[in-house]
Amino acid sequence: MVTPIKDGLQRLKTQIRQIFCLVITCWLLVTLAQAQWSAYVRVAIIQDSASLNLKVNSFYEVLDSKTNKVLYKGKGLRTTVTAFKGGIVLGRINLNADKVLIKANDPEAIVINGRRFRGMFEFIKKDNLQLLVINHIELEDYIKGVLYNEASHYWPQEALKALAVACRTFALNQMQANKDKDFDVTSDIYSQVYGGKSSERYRTNKAVEKTQGLVLTYNGKIFPAYYHATCAGKTEDASILWNVDIAPLKGVNCGFCSDSPHYKWHAVLSSDEIREKLGNSGRNIKNIKDIVILARDTSGRIANLKIVSDEKEIEISAKDLRIILGPNIIRSTNFTAHVVSNDVVFEGLGWGHGVGMCQWGAYFMAKQGKGCEEILKYYYPGSNVETFRF
Numbered sequence: 001m002v003t004p005i006k007d008g009l010q011r012l013k014t015q016i017r018q019i020f021c022l023v024i025t026c027w028l029l030v031t032l033a034q035a036q037w038s039a040y041v042r043v044a045i046i047q048d049s050a051s052l053n054l055k056v057n058s059f060y061e062v063l064d065s066k067t068n069k070v071l072y073k074g075k076g077l078r079t080t081v082t083a084f085k086g087g088i089v090l091g092r093i094n095l096n097a098d099k100v101l102i103k104a105n106d107p108e109a110i111v112i113n114g115r116r117f118r119g120m121f122e123f124i125k126k127d128n129l130q131l132l133v134i135n136h137i138e139l140e141d142y143i144k145g146v147l148y149n150e151a152s153h154y155w156p157q158e159a160l161k162a163l164a165v166a167c168r169t170f171a172l173n174q175m176q177a178n179k180d181k182d183f184d185v186t187s188d189i190y191s192q193v194y195g196g197k198s199s200e201r202y203r204t205n206k207a208v209e210k211t212q213g214l215v216l217t218y219n220g221k222i223f224p225a226y227y228h229a230t231c232a233g234k235t236e237d238a239s240i241l242w243n244v245d246i247a248p249l250k251g252v253n254c255g256f257c258s259d260s261p262h263y264k265w266h267a268v269l270s271s272d273e274i275r276e277k278l279g280n281s282g283r284n285i286k287n288i289k290d291i292v293i294l295a296r297d298t299s300g301r302i303a304n305l306k307i308v309s310d311e312k313e314i315e316i317s318a319k320d321l322r323i324i325l326g327p328n329i330i331r332s333t334n335f336t337a338h339v340v341s342n343d344v345v346f347e348g349l350g351w352g353h354g355v356g357m358c359q360w361g362a363y364f365m366a367k368q369g370k371g372c373e374e375i376l377k378y379y380y381p382g383s384n385v386e387t388f389r390f
């Protein structure tokens with residue numbers, strides 16, 4: 001026979017066991033979630049610098065990146081970092097190592113040249129005695145440092161979320177492609193513009209948190225989810241520009257970006273400036289009489305053109321000419337060009353390479369009430385949005 005006291009004790013034991021199991025399950029779930037997102041991306045912040053200013057507002061330690069041996073530790077630091085023949089020097093401390101990693105107790109304590117960053121920093125001495133500076137940062141935190149620079153934090157939340165998924169997918173693709181190199185991405189327009197903790201904002205961080213772990217896949221694989229500011233009517237087939245030929249990057253009609261502030265552009269360059277920049281790239285020409293468009297691709301962008309002088313003609317791809325003259329001056333390869341006395345007048349459409357998501361198109365789609373996934377599937381047809389698992 002079970003007495004009331006024994007019965008009560010039995011129930012209490014069962015309840016304690018249940019609470020204990022619940023706590024363990026929650027702890028396991030949190031740990032697994034954290035483990036899943038503990039991937040670090042390596043962002044090259046500075047690629048060639050003789051010295052830089054470093055500030056650390058907490059306990060820190062400096063390790064040899066090759067051996068993981070602790071070389072130095074302390075609390076609070078305000079100094080310069082330089083490289084010389086014997087290794088890297090922190091203020092007056094010679095670390096006698098070519099690659100060092102600085103870790104701070106406070107994950108937001110490192111300030112490089114006045115800009116605050118999350119994560120750890122690696123300094124690598126290059127052969128030319130310049131420093132390569134790499135921020136090792138958790139992927140989700142990296143996306144937070146990118147989003148504000150690639151769009152405005154006032155944008156509709158669904159457009160910001162779509163951009164966060166594209167940024168995360170692009171970064172993971174670069175991490176896979178560059179795993180044997182010193183870094184995965186740069187912090188400029190050639191990868192994704194990244195400004196560290198200093199460029200985080202509430203609404204862009206919210207878009208990153210709401211899409212945590214979500215990526216684009218095609219046939220179950222991550223792909224380089226390129227994006228650009230404004231396509232001006234049609235996105236570009238990636239296979240025309242780079243060695244990537246998959247359905248989500250073949251180009252789509254975009255009827256959403258006609259009110260973009262970057263729909264049209266105009267640039268005037270002097271013939272002398274063009275001649276000088278062409279010369280720097282090994283293409284010498286004396287005077288510029290005409291610029292003739294030779295072929296446009298199906299999206300309307302120029303494939304190649306020729307620059308005509310009295311004595312010769314130079315044939316060049318529009319993609320190369322844009323890089324030579326400056327990608328922020330010649331904003332796209334969809335343009336006309338006319339020689340007017342000593343100047344060349346360019347009239348163009350759109351901003352960027354045109355591949356993948358048109359950001360201003362995404363902005364106006366979100367304004368019309370379209371959701372993050374709908375936007376992504378429009379610009380990357382055939383792709384899926386799913387949680388990435390390491």
Ligand SMILES: [Zn+2]
Nearest residue numbers: 254257358361
């Ligand atoms: Zn567009």
